[in-house]
Amino acid sequence: MTIKEAQETVDHWIKEYGVRYFSELTNMAVLTEEVGELARVIARKYGDQSFKPGEKDNLGDEMADVLWVLLCLANQTGVDLTEELKKNIEKKTQRDKTRHINNDKL
Numbered sequence: 001m002t003i004k005e006a007q008e009t010v011d012h013w014i015k016e017y018g019v020r021y022f023s024e025l026t027n028m029a030v031l032t033e034e035v036g037e038l039a040r041v042i043a044r045k046y047g048d049q050s051f052k053p054g055e056k057d058n059l060g061d062e063m064a065d066v067l068w069v070l071l072c073l074a075n076q077t078g079v080d081l082t083e084e085l086k087k088n089i090e091k092k093t094q095r096d097k098t099r100h101i102n103n104d105k106l
Contacts, residue, residue, distance in 0.1 A: 002082065003081045004080070004082050006071055007071050007074060007075055007081060010068060010071040010072060010075060011075050014072065022072075027069055027072050027073050027076070030069050031069040031070060034065040034066045038062040038063060038065070041058060041059050042059070044057075045057055045059060
């Protein structure tokens with residue numbers, strides 16, 4: 001699935017099952033919540049914390065939740081994430097093409 005297809009799929013789902021998009025502000029809050037849930041799993045799986053009884057390693061599902069809400073925000077604000085990602089990669093390439101290679105810390 002391409003990013004464009006993902007945006008279209010989410011839009012179709014929202015219109016068929018979701019009634020309507022939440023407001024942009026609500027979706028920003030939901031995105032923050034989902035990133036927190038992703039952070040919790042990463043802290044338990046790769047950090048010093050352990051999973052609590054009943055918690056599970058659902059890393060991929062939490063990442064998909066973050067992506068879902070990001071796709072919603074892109075759709076409702078008219079952002080073409082394919083084009084924006086291409087521009088962002090080009091920006092990073094121009095800005096950082098030697099920065100990391102010349103970083104003695106890496």
